Amino acid sequence: MTGQHRIVVLGAGYAGLAAAREAIKAKGAHVTVIDLHTEFVDRVRLHQVAAGQDVARWELRKTLAAKGIEFVNGRAERIDTEARRVELATGEAIAYDSLIYALGSRADLSMVPGAAEFAHTVATSEDVRRIPALTGRVAVVGGGATGLETATELAESNPGLEVVLVSSDEPGGWLIPKAVAHIRTVLDRLGVQVRVAKVAAVTATGLDLVDGDHVDADIVLWTTGFTVPEVAARSGLPVDGRERVLVDDRLRVRGLADVYAVGDAAVMIGHNGREARMSCQAAQPAGKYLGAAVAARLRGRQPGPFTPRFVLTCMSLGRRDGLVQFMKADDSNGSIALTGRTAAWIKEQIVGAVGRAAKL
Template sequence: MTEQHRIVVLGAGYAGLSAAGRAAKVRGARVTVIDARAEFVERVRLHQALVGQPVPRWNLRERLERKGIEFVQARATHIDTRARLVALDGDWEIAYDSLAYALGSIADATTPGVAEYAHSVATPEDTARVPALTGRVAVVGGGSTGIEVATELAETRPDLSVLLITSAEPAAWLSDRAGAHVAAVLDRLGVRVRSGTKVIAVTPTGLDLADGDHVDAETVLWTTGFAVPELAADSGLAVDHRGRVLVDTAMRSQSHPEIYAAGDAAVIPGPGDRDLRMACATALPTGTRAAAAIADALHGKPAHPLRFRYYIQCLSLGRRDGVIQFLRADDTPTGTVLTGRSAAWFKEGVVRGAAWTARP
């Protein structure tokens, strides 16, 4: 191992920070974290930010430098994998020996009209751009983000008319008991649900549906899933059809062994045929594993595979209700579910714990 092995961590979200914290413990390595933002913002609370609740944030430079980690606030624009350089906006570069790629995800704006007329809570910047809400708000997507957004809005802003539009039933992937609870809370909060339909376009006045209908809405909130930055694909890394970096079980890029990827930006083999979910719950352990794999490689040790399984999935349903779904090792739901106020508290504890774990 050279005295000054340069570990560069791209992205200071949950995955990047947990990688940086682990990398800082690697003897003889110099760790640099690059992020376009000056602050870490708890992304899993952006539906709370949407309704004006304060979301914890802290200064990246201050925190990282206190731990002996260099911080560079800049947007990465390219990775020159031959020269091992990360190009940054402002026309400069940073060299690496090992790179941890953790650029996370952004809103998926592939449906026509989404980029022009819809809004999102996928990133702090997107959330800050959501205009003052009035009248009819259509939330598109019955996944966890859509459900959390719709319930938070309906609970905080009873003056709004909130419509949740989904192709399947909301929370269809959870157990029957959890699904029934989600449906009951949506109903209690006055959220109207239109399921079994697909949005084909967003227009200046609302949504066009596949069944030919048009839904009028003053604001459309788009929550149908995440896309990933194109940087990995543009830089020639092996990626899947969505642009996520293909890694082995030790988070190592399948095409570039000096690059490791973690979190939403990586496609990580999970139980059965399924990939691990794009989730904070995935980002934290995979970030740590990526940095540990770098340490293993430096010390000439065989890379340990990621050993990970999900135990629960948590959904907030406003501030006073929630669902904690217990899971089998293959990530399918068991019949055990916690609901109501205790579930809301449980989820709050998990969210605080995640931020605490990420903080180097």
């Protein structure tokens, strides 16, 4: 490996894989991807997995090897930016010349008492594996995209199941009125009960609400609130109050040469100075940009800036319905929303394309 430039990519999610695919194109680059999973499972389909559906999954080592990319299965614990190496839980250390930090996000179960103890989530594949068999009454907490996708998918795929969606605001309430109304129609059609209320605590029997009521549930799925791995903060990388890495407009970690961060784990600034929302829509193009930018630097070029750009918000509402709302570049609402089967079809095309792009 003498003379090669060692590019280490932390995280084999949408951002990390897109970055690795571009970085390997640089002459003289040796690219290593590190992930704690051996398989890639489409994270944007985890609500489908939770509902009992099979989704495509593939082996990282084999697929990456076919592209000349090395794969290391392990949990990153710390980055030693002085010695330029990543320390793994096994005690192994992997040296780098350039480091791409793309460790993504996970569920934040610290928001109310009892959530960490009693709630389940759909944030990662192991979280989904831990969800008990779906019977009785399931309370899905969160009226954002993940909560809506989860509640509708569970109800449609498991007609015997009682599903209640608990949301502090109107489900999907940040969208335009047509979209919000459609969401309500689909929830009603699928028999999902909606409770607009704030959760005070999760208990062994369900949810205690701030208004004093209790929602009985056999299973609680917490879908609101994401946090990021502590690796960056633990390693002394500059982070914001949510421990996401602070980067400049070229995704360089502030104050550190040859260290970059991307995706959910980074604060990426978009149009009008707005932070990009944690999304595959931002993570995958950003990863692609970053891999190409690192490769360009190896050729002695200076890449231009990257600005995450949003086009739409799309969600599945079961397999046969969906919602596609067009957004402005800064992720504020546009004025058009598509609904029904057309929207479900568009969403499926997008998710399919994202999954194929991840597979290199």
